Amino acid sequence: MFELYRIPEKDMPFLALSDNMRSQIGSAIKAHEHGNYNHLMWLIRPDYYVSQDFPVLKEVHFKSYSDGFRIKLWHNPSWTDEQKKMIIAEVNKRLRANWYQRMYDPLQILGIKFGIRWLQIPGKARICSDHANILRAVDPNFNMPTGSGPHEINKYLESNPCYEVYGRYMED
Secondary structure (H helix, E strand, O other), X not given: OOOHHHOOHHHOOEEXXXXXXXXXXXXXXXXXXXXXXOEEEEEEEOOEEEEXXXXXXXXXXXXXXXXXXXXXXXXXOOOOHHHHHHHHHHHHHHHHOOHHHHEEOHHHHHHHHOOOOOOOOOOOOEOHHHHHHHHHHOOOOOOOOOOOOHHHHHHHHHXXXXXXXXXXEEOO
16 A cells, blocks of 8 residues: 555656546446446646546546545556656646547447447547557557546556556555
């Protein structure tokens, strides 16, 4: 176990998987996707996640994801400083986009529910796990399709020996 608020900035960025253990929606996502996590975020600076929440992609204080949540942080310890900067720059670019380019895609959720993964709002709208595609900037093998769930991203990271779990969090 580690303390989320004591992570050194030099160790960032991290892809964060979370599980809201008190959420009916989170439980439904896990049941539908047969996984252990129901949300994906990025941790690029101390104390704040970049999260694709409803209605838009935004920064949220880590305490918003502490009560009733499990968190798993992934990284590649061999990322160079330049690669880390590339990831952070892409996350920040997405945060600075217009609101309609940062909006959550509820249509995509319906598509996933009914097995029509390509169904989504045209443009840049996304669901949380679509932001894992930021890894493409530093991982030429990352080719997860749009609409892949947090559990599928987790499986990819688990199967790729260059990625490691930096830490896990669960409140007492």
